[in-house]
Amino acid sequence: MTDTASPATTGASAPESSGRSRRVDSDWVRRNGVFVALVLLLLFNLLFTDNFATEGTLRLQLVQVAPVLIVALGMALVIGTEGIDLSVGAVMALAAALIPLYIGYGTGVSIGISLAAGVVVGLIAGVLVAHVGVQPIVATLGLMVAGRGVANLFGGQIKSIRDESFRELGTGSILGIPYVVAIAAVIAVVVGLVVRRTTYGRQLVAIGGNKLAAELAGLPVKRVLVTTYVVSGLLAAMAGILLAARSQASDPTKLGLLMELSAITAVVIGGTPLSGGQVRILGTVAGALLMQLITATLIFHNIQDSWAQIVQAVIVIAAVYVQLGRGTTRKSRKT
Amino acid sequence: MSATEVDPATTNSPEAAMASRARFAALVQRQGAFAIFVLVMVVASFSFDSFLSRGNLTGIAVQASFLAMLALGMTFVIMTGGIDLSVGSVFALGGVLAAWGSQHGTLVAFALPLGVCGLIGLVQGLVIARGGLPPFIVTLAGLLFARGLLLLLTDEGAKTYKVPAGSSFRKLAQSDLLGVPYPVLLVVLFFAIGALVLHRTSYGASVLAIGGQEDAAELMGLPVQRTKVLTYVASALLAGFGGIMIASYTSSGVTILGVGLELEAIAAVVLGGTLLTGGAGTILGSLIGVLLLQVIKNVINQVGSLDSDWQAVVSGSILLGVVTLQRWLTRAERT
Numbered sequence: 300m301t302d303t304a305s306p307a308t309t310g311a312s313a314p315e316s317s318g319r320s321r322r323v324d325s326d327w328v329r330r331n332g333v334f335v336a337l338v339l340l341l342l343f344n345l346l347f348t349d350n351f352a353t354e355g356t357l358r359l360q361l362v363q364v365a366p367v368l369i370v371a372l373g374m375a376l377v378i379g380t381e382g383i384d385l386s387v388g389a390v391m392a393l394a395a396a397l398i399p400l401y402i403g404y405g406t407g408v409s410i411g412i413s414l415a416a417g418v419v420v421g422l423i424a425g426v427l428v429a430h431v432g433v434q435p436i437v438a439t440l441g442l443m444v445a446g447r448g449v450a451n452l453f454g455g456q457i458k459s460i461r462d463e464s465f466r467e468l469g470t471g472s473i474l475g476i477p478y479v480v481a482i483a484a485v486i487a488v489v490v491g492l493v494v495r496r497t498t499y500g501r502q503l504v505a506i507g508g509n510k511l512a513a514e515l516a517g518l519p520v521k522r523v524l525v526t527t528y529v530v531s532g533l534l535a536a537m538a539g540i541l542l543a544a545r546s547q548a549s550d551p552t553k554l555g556l557l558m559e560l561s562a563i564t565a566v567v568i569g570g571t572p573l574s575g576g577q578v579r580i581l582g583t584v585a586g587a588l589l590m591q592l593i594t595a596t597l598i599f600h601n602i603q604d605s606w607a608q609i610v611q612a613v614i615v616i617a618a619v620y621v622q623l624g625r626g627t628t629r630k631s632r633k634t
Numbered sequence: 635m636s637a638t639e640v641d642p643a644t645t646n647s648p649e650a651a652m653a654s655r656a657r658f659a660a661l662v663q664r665q666g667a668f669a670i671f672v673l674v675m676v677v678a679s680f681s682f683d684s685f686l687s688r689g690n691l692t693g694i695a696v697q698a699s700f701l702a703m704l705a706l707g708m709t710f711v712i713m714t715g716g717i718d719l720s721v722g723s724v725f726a727l728g729g730v731l732a733a734w735g736s737q738h739g740t741l742v743a744f745a746l747p748l749g750v751c752g753l754i755g756l757v758q759g760l761v762i763a764r765g766g767l768p769p770f771i772v773t774l775a776g777l778l779f780a781r782g783l784l785l786l787l788t789d790e791g792a793k794t795y796k797v798p799a800g801s802s803f804r805k806l807a808q809s810d811l812l813g814v815p816y817p818v819l820l821v822v823l824f825f826a827i828g829a830l831v832l833h834r835t836s837y838g839a840s841v842l843a844i845g846g847q848e849d850a851a852e853l854m855g856l857p858v859q860r861t862k863v864l865t866y867v868a869s870a871l872l873a874g875f876g877g878i879m880i881a882s883y884t885s886s887g888v889t890i891l892g893v894g895l896e897l898e899a900i901a902a903v904v905l906g907g908t909l910l911t912g913g914a915g916t917i918l919g920s921l922i923g924v925l926l927l928q929v930i931k932n933v934i935n936q937v938g939s940l941d942s943d944w945q946a947v948v949s950g951s952i953l954l955g956v957v958t959l960q961r962w963l964t965r966a967e968r969t
Binding site: 606 | 717761766767768770772774775776777779781782783784785786790897900901910911946947948950951954958
């Protein structure tokens with residue numbers, strides 16, 4: 300399992316180890332609750348939903364979850380540093396809005412420019428958080444508001460995108476797997492490896508666990524923070540591009556709206572605490588799948604949108620409540 | 635304007651030289667938004683003849699009054715170190731309930747939305763205070779829940795309830811006293827009460843103490859849980875009351891209102907100098923934050939050639955600018 304806890308939060312002090320056996324149960328639930336819920340919901344659908352286990356249905360679910368997952372992976376990294384990124388939805392809109400403007404210069408060029416826009420927004424967020432010391436929620440809130448405005452200024456109204464290779468990116472597939480899904484899977488594996496196997500990943504988790512300690516230990520705190528927000532911006536831009544490719548249009552007022560909340564929910568349900576110091580990539584993947592499956596299940600059974608939202612609200616609270624369990628520190632109780 | 639600072643980091647900086655700088659920084663922290671507000675007002679009044687007209691200023695004040703209600707509750711929530719993402723949805727729900735209730739009498743139009751919204755606030759407060767769940771997640775679920783309930787009441791948003799033509803409920807927001815519209819008077823009254831509650835009651839002292847350091851507040855024997863619950867109830871009630879006002883103002887329960895309004899309220903509070911870390915802030919500052927956002931909107935509407943998307947860009951940039959300024963100037967104070 301791709302689960303990394305900072306030394307500051309796990310092996311904190313010796314006396315705690317005596318209570319460790321008592322904490323195993325709640326820890327197990329916290330770690331695996333999302334997987335259990337996912338399996339149960341899958342079983343429910345296999346039994347009670349007609350035409351669920353068809354290739355078409357499953358493929359559609361995966362295609363729909365892919366952009367959310369890509370954004371959630373970046374969000375997981377940001378949350379791991381005890382930050383938050385509210386700007387991702389606006390970045391998606393911005394990236395999508397730029398595509399029709401530059402598609403004339405070639406598909407690659409337009410995608411490159413869109414990704415660069417995501418990097419720029421992430422860079423601004425990172426510098427504000429790391430160098431200026433603005434709280435992540437405020438810095439990214441400002442960028443969210445301004446970013447959506449900029450996207451609207453570029454894009455204006457809905458623009459259709461007519462480009463063969465761009466259409467292929469959104470609707471084509473490789474070995475039967477849609478490109479969109481394949482890209483999301485590759486990104487998930489890469490981010491998982493980065494968190495587990497690289498110095499950057501270790502540093503990120505250490506900073507989220509205890510920023511002051513990480514600083515005193517001589518870790519490049521500012522650089523890691525900036526990199527993390529840049530990655531989040533880049534992944535959000537990627538998700539925006541894929542959504543635009545799928546619908547072959549960009550709609551800057553609607554695209555990516557409330558995506559920040561979906562992504563945060565997926566990450567938190569996946570067991571990554573908002574208090575930082577841990578990044579759970581496999582949990583995030585399961586969290587995104589679970590939220591998608593909940594929505595789909597409600598739709599399959601013709602439950603109205605209103606009830607769907609209410610059910611989601613209850614599930615989010617229940618999931619987080621279970622995760623908090625007994626072994627929580629006071630720190631994780633703050634915002 | 636009086637600000638209350640109980641953040642321990644501010645009180646024990648020993649150097650005398652730094653103290654004067656800290657005082658200056660604190661002044662900017664509190665008055666930065668006010669300075670920009672005055673600047674925008676002066677520039678606007680020279681640029682547009684109609685800006686200082688009675689009609690335009692009244693329009694700004696009335697438009698700002700709805701957001702002001704949300705921002706007042708948000709100020710208290712943020713002072714406790716929490717956040718309330720549900721207010722936009724609760725505001726919309728309050729409006730729909732008030733419009734529906736007005737068909738059964740003015741009393742119902744007030745009692746029903748306040749009852750339902752207060753209940754939502756109570757549940758959120760209990761889950762946060764007693765359950766120990768992060769406010770961010772709980773109120774995010776509250777956002778979904780309130781919006782779901784609203785959709786349920788309105789046939790998935792298709793139905794708009796109208797306030798009956800002769801209803802005295804319309805007077806609430808459509809009448810004025812000596813030329814000052816009721817909503818504006820109500821905002822002034824509520825903010826005055828808010829300031830009194832913060833500075834003159836033990837509840838207000840508890841709010842700031844909890845935001846400053848929750849553990850310490852608990853050890854001092856302050857009613858931490860009760861204070862938190864009360865704060866979230868107050869925030870939901872104020873949001874609901876804002877909804878009642880807009881229902882009266884528009885004579886209907888508009889279902890699509892309030893999306894993203896929670897973020898505008900947070901932006902206004904932060905602009906007003908309240909720290910998102912809790913423990914410090916001003917009531918009047920939030921009012922100025924609200925007015926600043928509204929004046930910016932008004933100015934951009936007056937510049938005919940500018941797209942309304944500039945509103946978002948300018949508002950977001952000003953938020954980031956003010957926060958950056960605050961951080962740079964308070965750096966000496968906080969590190």
